[in-house]
Amino acid sequence: MDVQVFVDLQNQFDSESSLREEISAATKELHKTCRLASAKLSKAHAVPKTQSKQVTDSVKEQFATIHTNIEAIAKQVRPVTFYRYHDMWSMAVQNACAMVIFAVYLEESRLATAADIQSYLGYRVNVTNEDVTEFVITLEEYLHGIISLFSELSRLAVNSVIVNDVQRPQEISQFASELYAGFQLLNLKNDSLRRRFDSIKYDIKKIEEVQYDLRVRGLIA
Amino acid sequence: MSETAEQIPQQHEQRPAKKPRFEKHKGTPDLSQPMSETKRAILTSFTQYRDTLDAHYDRRERVIKCSRDITALSKKIDSPDRVFADAESKQKQVLELFRKMSAELQGSNGYKYNRQATPGLQEYIEAIGLWTFLRDSTLITKQQVVESLSVADESGEVKPLLMVSDEDYILGVSDLPGEVNRYCINSIGKGDRNAVERSLAFLRELKEGINFVLCGGRIRDLDKKIPKIEKAYYSMSIRDDEMAKINPTAVAAAADA
Incomplete structure (x- = not known):
């Protein structure tokens, strides 16, 4: 038996851990930008619908930074080892997707498609789960981003009443239930997507309670 | 004593298929009914996402199944008591399973399903590692593992069936x-x-x-x-x-x- 075998193995592990460090440093930057974007976007909760365009315009700059942040991660990984390190940045990319999805909803009251994600973040969503040949955003990351939208929607329903917009909760409720119908088509297994999906119903309930309060007081038809 | 060692791994193969608790959603939702454009768009794209996710979950299940079968068979190749008489033929059967599994682990999928595939691979490395030790008193090298997993393809070129990562090797060893x-x-x-x-x-x-x-x-x-x-x-x-x-x-x- 040759100790050299183990020395070689150790060298392999060493070079890998320095790669991991670089990826994690790049991911940290992405997290930072996402937090800034999130802080800016959350102002949308405090203003009426008419002003939400200003809010989303103010985060455009962060979306561009997110693109460069993801680029920095993408440079570190080769397609074949994509899934080996995928867990390291997955959470951050989920957040980035959530930001885009919320921003698109605020602007156009619709669900951001995979194509929207690509145009904002510069990377394709792998909706058909095909073999990875370049850096992609996975379908799961996109779906996680959509699930995050539900909690924003339930807050938005409450907050739009605060800014005297009693029509908006109705619109939100309609949209949330349509989106929920989409999610119900999925056959989720017992994984993180499933667990977060289970929390959607509480957000829907909150939106419905807002509508109930408005209607019972005769504030909406 | 050796008989019992040979019987234990049978369990996995005889377990009946689990019945799903809920019926799977299949086909496309009825889009002919009157609905808003946004809803139609959502349902259409989510039907596609469902098919993608189903394919992913099914593939993951198949890898888990293969990995378990490899684990069960690997235990039949040898034990600390002896190398079983039919070790060679068991090795061939394991290779067949690896061939099946390698179909699911092409390209980027190799690492994607590594977590599901690695238990079987480790068990296999352990089995042939012990075999090598009993025969030569030496530690099996990663190269030997890869060689034992290599088969000739149609063109006669000998290629490894699947990638053996350093972690797989060291954990098996x-x-x-x-x-x-x-x-x-x-x-x-x-x-x-x-x-x-x-x-x-x-x-x-x-x-x-x-x-x-x-x-x-x-x-x-x-x-x-x-x-x-x-x-x-x-x-x-x-x-x-x-x-x-x-x-x-x-x-x-x-x-x-």
Whole structure:
């Protein structure tokens, strides 16, 4: 038996851990930008619908930074080892997707498609789960981003009443239930997507309670 | 004793398929009914997402199934007591399973489903590692593992069926001390000094080697295993010394035998 075998193995592990460090440093930057974007976007909760365009315009700059942040991660990984390190940045990319999805909803009251994600973040969503040949955003990351939208929607329903917009909760409720119908088509297994999906119903309930309060007081038809 | 060892892994193969608790959603939702444009767009794209996710989950299940079958068969190749007579044919069957599994692990999927595939692969490395030890008293190299998993394709080119990562290799090898330990203890029982000598030499070298590689998890368990083995060898040596003191001729006779 040759100790050299183990020395070689150790060298392999060493070079890998320095790669991991670089990826994690790049991911940290992405997290930072996402937090800034999130802080800016959350102002949308405090203003009426008419002003939400200003809010989303103010985060455009962060979306561009997110693109460069993801680029920095993408440079570190080769397609074949994509899934080996995928867990390291997955959470951050989920957040980035959530930001885009919320921003698109605020602007156009619709669900951001995979194509929207690509145009904002510069990377394709792998909706058909095909073999990875370049850096992609996975379908799961996109779906996680959509699930995050539900909690924003339930807050938005409450907050739009605060800014005297009693029509908006109705619109939100309609949209949330349509989106929920989409999610119900999925056959989720017992994984993180499933667990977060289970929390959607509480957000829907909150939106419905807002509508109930408005209607019972005769504030909406 | 060897019969029971051969029966245990049967369990996986005989387990009936689990019935799904809920019926799977299949087909496309009825889009002909009146609905808003946004809803139609959502339902259309989510139908596509569902098919993608289903394909992913199914593939993951198939890899898990293959990995389990490989684990079960690997246990039938050898045990610390002996290499089973049909080890060669079992090895062929395992290769067949690896061939099946390799179809699911092409390209980027290799790492995507590594978590599901690795238990079987590790068990296989352990099995052929033990085989190599019993035959040559040496540690199996990663190259040997890859070679044992290589088959000729249609064009006659010999290619490995699947990628063996350093982690797979080191984790498979790190199960060896336990097996060699059992072999060593059995040999003490049988009074086979030669076998004890070579297992101890092997384990010591393996320990030195493992000390070079610093990683977490099961590798650290090795540190607990090796003192256990050394303690057994210590007890044996002490008994031998004691024996030699009382009756030197009997020990010499045993050593000659």
